[in-house]
Amino acid sequence: MQSDIIKWLIHTFVCTLFILFTCVITDFLPLPSATQVNDILSAGYHFVEIGITLWAFLLLLSLLPPIAFCTLYTILGGISAILAFFRYKIGFAFNTIILDVIFQTDFTVSADVLSWQLFVWIVLFVTTSIILSRKRYAYKIQYKHLASIIIIGLSSVCLIIFTSNFSPLANSVRNHLPFNIYSVTQDYLSERQEIKTERPSVFSYATTSEDLIVVAIIGEALRSDHLHCNGYKRQTTPRLEQLGIVSFDNIYSEYIHTNRSVPHILTRADSLNPDRAFSEPSFIDVFKAADYQTTFIANQNPEKPYFYFFSEADTSIRINSGRSFVTFDKWLDGDMLPLYNNIIQRPYNKQLIVLHCIGSHWWYNAHFIKTPDMDSLFTPIVESRVISGADSMAIVNSYDNTILYTDYFLSQVIASLKHKNAIVLFLSDHGEALGEDGKWLHASDPSIKALHETASFVWFSDIYKKKYPTFVAAAHKNCCQRYRTDYFYHSIIDGAHIQTDVLDTTLSIFR
Numbered sequence: 472m473q474s475d476i477i478k479w480l481i482h483t484f485v486c487t488l489f490i491l492f493t494c495v496i497t498d499f500l501p502l503p504s505a506t507q508v509n510d511i512l513s514a515g516y517h518f519v520e521i522g523i524t525l526w527a528f529l530l531l532l533s534l535l536p537p538i539a540f541c542t543l544y545t546i547l548g549g550i551s552a553i554l555a556f557f558r559y560k561i562g563f564a565f566n567t568i569i570l571d572v573i574f575q576t577d578f579t580v581s582a583d584v585l586s587w588q589l590f591v592w593i594v595l596f597v598t599t600s601i602i603l604s605r606k607r608y609a610y611k612i613q614y615k616h617l618a619s620i621i622i623i624g625l626s627s628v629c630l631i632i633f634t635s636n637f638s639p640l641a642n643s644v645r646n647h648l649p650f651n652i653y654s655v656t657q658d659y660l661s662e663r664q665e666i667k668t669e670r671p672s673v674f675s676y677a678t679t680s681e682d683l684i685v686v687a688i689i690g691e692a693l694r695s696d697h698l699h700c701n702g703y704k705r706q707t708t709p710r711l712e713q714l715g716i717v718s719f720d721n722i723y724s725e726y727i728h729t730n731r732s733v734p735h736i737l738t739r740a741d742s743l744n745p746d747r748a749f750s751e752p753s754f755i756d757v758f759k760a761a762d763y764q765t766t767f768i769a770n771q772n773p774e775k776p777y778f779y780f781f782s783e784a785d786t787s788i789r790i791n792s793g794r795s796f797v798t799f800d801k802w803l804d805g806d807m808l809p810l811y812n813n814i815i816q817r818p819y820n821k822q823l824i825v826l827h828c829i830g831s832h833w834w835y836n837a838h839f840i841k842t843p844d845m846d847s848l849f850t851p852i853v854e855s856r857v858i859s860g861a862d863s864m865a866i867v868n869s870y871d872n873t874i875l876y877t878d879y880f881l882s883q884v885i886a887s888l889k890h891k892n893a894i895v896l897f898l899s900d901h902g903e904a905l906g907e908d909g910k911w912l913h914a915s916d917p918s919i920k921a922l923h924e925t926a927s928f929v930w931f932s933d934i935y936k937k938k939y940p941t942f943v944a945a946a947h948k949n950c951c952q953r954y955r956t957d958y959f960y961h962s963i964i965d966g967a968h969i970q971t972d973v974l975d976t977t978l979s980i981f982r
């Protein structure tokens with residue numbers, strides 16, 4: 472009896488180690504800095520956390536009849552092995568885009584990623600999984616034995632703590648193999664649901680006779696007071712200043728995290744009607760009605776609260792789709808440029824392009840490079856990805872480098888528009904804490920002012936300036952005015968000279 476319990480524990484433990492050290496470990500190999508003790512301890516902690524949760528899961532899975540355990544373990548191992556292969560070979564983290572490719576694209580595209588190494592790896596892995604899991608036949612589980620009851624109870628509690636949607640401790644486990652197979656599938660299904668959801672138009676007419684290119688850029692965690700053009704002591708915006716942007720240095724974002732802020736910015740939501748962010752379409756809907764060709768290029772995974780808007784555009788493209796916040800590979804906004812430049816060249820007279828940037832999101836070092844025309848970066852940059860152990864000044868240096876890179880990226884976006892009738896509106900979703908009251912990053916303490924003071928500016932091409940001088944003059948006049956991010960929806964419609972009954976000109980920065 473006792474020996475059966477020990478066999479049960481050992482067998483599931485070995486099954487756990489097998490997946491842990493062949494698949495899960497691929498998520499932890501690209502440590503940002505293997506010399507940093509804090510980073511190694513942090514990665515080690517999450518690795519053990521996943522190992523314990525996986526063991527708990529297999530202990531519960533083994534309560535099923537042996538044939539069911541063997542089958543499910545082999546399937547779980549096989550899928551993990553495929554994902555680990557791509558994670559290791561090309562740094563591709565599993566996300567909803569991959570499921571989209573598998574289910575929505577024809578098989579010839581999916582087949583491009585197949586190789587003989589993958590085939591050999593899967594055969595070896597699945598064979599070993601079958602041999603290992605068949606040991607389940609060597610023991611029986613006595614459900615009524617006290618030790619079994621304790622093991623089942625502890626395993627259930629462990630699973631709830633580390634995988635449940637509502638647990639604050641579940642984030643790490645849910646984002647890594649093999650548990651992300653479940654969480655990503657869940658996200659994918661809810662995205663499909665979002666697309667199916669009906670959001671009726673909120674206007675009765677929307678027209679324009681103007682031919683124009685409108686670029687809406689949603690920035691990430693860019694605080695207003697770190698822009699040199701707003702008075703910051705460091706030169707972080709040399710190119711944008713040269714290009715003559717009009718910076719709005721007094722914009723207030725009520726929300727301090729992406730999922731809440733982006734839907735608010737894109738829709739007619741305001742302080743009195745915040746729910747519109749979750750029931751109404753975005754300004755893209757207005758542009759489409761006014762005969763604009765619309766494109767949404769996302770350099771962040773479109774999360775459920777704003778997936779609807781991503782799919783609302785005529786063309787929706789995700790860049791860097793293999794990146795996630797648990798990977799530390801380079802993840803640059805500049806990667807959107809080749810596609811963006813192609814789209815700009817298309818023969819449409821009216822185009823709206825929405826760019827959703829990764830901008831200044833933590834891990835900062837992944838989001839900037841020194842471009843050839845940059846004199847220098849701010850140094851030393853942060854070496855550890857564990858904030859609590861990192862040097863404060865180095866964190867700020869890395870953060871400011873993301874702004875230098877954003878300055879470069881935006882100058883490239885604008886460069887393609889110089890000789891066109893065009894307008895660019897930029898708004899960051901929220902600010903970032905950089906040590907205020909000992910706080911860092913965002914989505915933490917709403918009492919920190921820097922989280923709400925978000926960067927915003929406008930650029931006009933020369934043709935636009937000539938055609939609409941009163942709009943340009945109004946922007947200069949209003950640039951120090953206090954606005955909530957509610958201004959964006961109305962200002963972009965107004966800046967595009969679209970006549971529609973949904974426009975509230977009192978919220979336009981061009982009046």
Ligand SMILES: [Zn+2]
Pocket residue numbers: 691692728729730900901
């Ligand atoms: Zn954000």
